[in-house]
Amino acid sequence: MTAIDAFTPLPDHNQLPCEDGTFVKNFQEHPQSLLLTDSIYPVLNRVHPDGQFCIGQDSGIYWRLTDPPQRGAEAPDWFYVGNVPPALDGQARRSYVLWQEIIPPQIVIEFVSGTGAEERDRTPWTGKFWVYETAIRPAYYAIYEVKKASVEVYVLQKNKYHLLSANERGHFPIEELGVELGIWPGVYQGMDLPWLRWWDAAGHLLLNGEERAEQERQRAEQERQRAEQERQRAEQERQRAEQEHQRAEQECQRAEQERQRAEQEQTRNQKLIAKLKELGVDPDSIL
Incomplete structure (x- = not known):
């Protein structure tokens, strides 16, 4: 060891060698x-x-x-x-x-x-x-x-x-x-x-940076898939609601057709009764 004078300032990191010239032992x-x-x-x-x-x-x-x-x-x-x-x-x-x-x-x-x-x-x-x-x-x-x-x-x-x-x-x-x-x-x-x-x-x-990035990519992909599944679920719900709406409209149309048919039947009966009365026939005797 070299003798150091008591008044000699100690070297700092800028004054000391930062390498010893040896090779890194392997690529790992x-x-x-x-x-x-x-x-x-x-x-x-x-x-x-x-x-x-x-x-x-x-x-x-x-x-x-x-x-x-x-x-x-x-x-x-x-x-x-x-x-x-x-x-x-x-x-x-x-x-x-x-x-x-x-x-x-x-x-x-x-x-x-x-x-x-x-x-x-x-x-x-x-x-x-x-x-x-x-x-x-x-x-x-x-x-x-x-x-x-x-x-x-x-x-x-x-x-x-x-x-x-x-x-x-x-x-x-x-x-x-x-x-x-x-x-x-x-x-x-x-x-x-x-x-x-x-x-x-x-x-x-x-995780290292690459693994964290991959994890974030997978998380984003899962979120995208979840959003897509939610969109598909909402679309299916919309279609179901549309089908229900169409079924209700068809039911309403069928009810309206039934009402019109009943009205037509009633009108036809009324005309038949009136015609029978014109002919002097008692409708109750034949209806």
């Missing part, structure tokens, strides 16, 4: 990060109505000064910090510097690409697990292994990480956010894999 990591961010954003917007939170994706968290600087940082595949501004000094964050902002992440997630030994390394000062548990100290640390379709979640209690037990749905509750973390086998961006995803506390999957 970037979509996985996007999926986690996209689906939890509506939750975080409710938790932080003032918009004060940030999400890092393969971004550095600086926890000590070293030479080179990157040795004093970890770059989780995904992490979330609450109650901090999403940008600093009107600029997008280059990294997250603990001595500049103090507040530790709420949750850090590592995506395993090898054996998982690196993510579980407890060697003091260099092991990733040790650094998260002792120095960076996120409340939750998750280790996601796509090859094993599994995730381990640790919760910080009394300065030590303890493995969190899954609930009856096989998910791991993140109670402070009212969400659960678990494995979802399905297709995302054309890849059929066991993805790491969020659910709400009731076990409902938190």
